[in-house]
Amino acid sequence: MNSREAGRRLEAVDRRLEMIYTALVVRDPGTHLSADAYEGLRKQVIASATDRLRHVAQLAEFDLALARGADADDLRALVSQWLSQAGVARVDDPELRDAFEPFHLDGSSAEVDLPGYVDTNTGRVVKQGRLRRVSTQDAAATEPAVTSPTKEAVADPAVPVSAEDGAEIKES
Numbered sequence: 032m033n034s035r036e037a038g039r040r041l042e043a044v045d046r047r048l049e050m051i052y053t054a055l056v057v058r059d060p061g062t063h064l065s066a067d068a069y070e071g072l073r074k075q076v077i078a079s080a081t082d083r084l085r086h087v088a089q090l091a092e093f094d095l096a097l098a099r100g101a102d103a104d105d106l107r108a109l110v111s112q113w114l115s116q117a118g119v120a121r122v123d124d125p126e127l128r129d130a131f132e133p134f135h136l137d138g139s140s141a142e143v144d145l146p147g148y149v150d151t152n153t154g155r156v157v158k159q160g161r162l163r164r165v166s167t168q169d170a171a172a173t174e175p176a177v178t179s180p181t182k183e184a185v186a187d188p189a190v191p192v193s194a195e196d197g198a199e200i201k202e203s
Contacts, residue, residue, distance in 0.1 A: 089113055114148075119157055122147040131160045139164045 032040075059065055096109055114121065122130035123146050130147030147160030 118151045120149050120151050122149055122160060125162050130156055131162050134162045134164075136164070139166055141165060 093106070093109065096105060101109070123143050125131070125141045125143050127147070128134070130149055131143075134141060141162040142165050143160060144163040145161040147156060148158040149155065150157050
């Protein structure tokens with residue numbers, strides 16, 4: 032038996048042992064370990080129900096805004112508020128490549144076609160954005176003046192994140 036075969040067999044034994052362990056925990060709910068497992072499951076069910084209620088409330092709030100004739104700016108502010116509450120930052124800086132679908136420049140520069148979204152608590156990408164290729168001449172002609180963000184803007188998840196902020200984005 033070679034080491035690869037031994038490794039596969041060891042993994043199979045480990046999976047079977049884990050299944051036995053799970054069966055024992057479920058079979059005897061009177062043990063401390065089972066009680067902890069059931070408590071964890073109960074908390075997850077409650078959290079799911081709370082998240083659903085929050086989402087339904089946001090849908091109702093959006094519908095109410097539309098019914099009252101909200102314009103695009105009002106809706107944009109509402110969604111920005113929800114992103115902030117959820118701890119999600121919009122990424123509009125093409126230099127933060129991890130927030131965007133894989134893209135090769137091939138001697139040109141890039142601009143944001145669709146923004147990316149990052150969880151500010153974990154740094155994980157929630158939704159990858161999309162970049163589009165721009166010729167170097169076009170980029171120089173249309174590039175806006177760069178201003179340095181304030182510390183308050185960087186701390187606010189509703190404010191778009193840029194590479195100047197020093198924000199780290201971890202891959203999911």
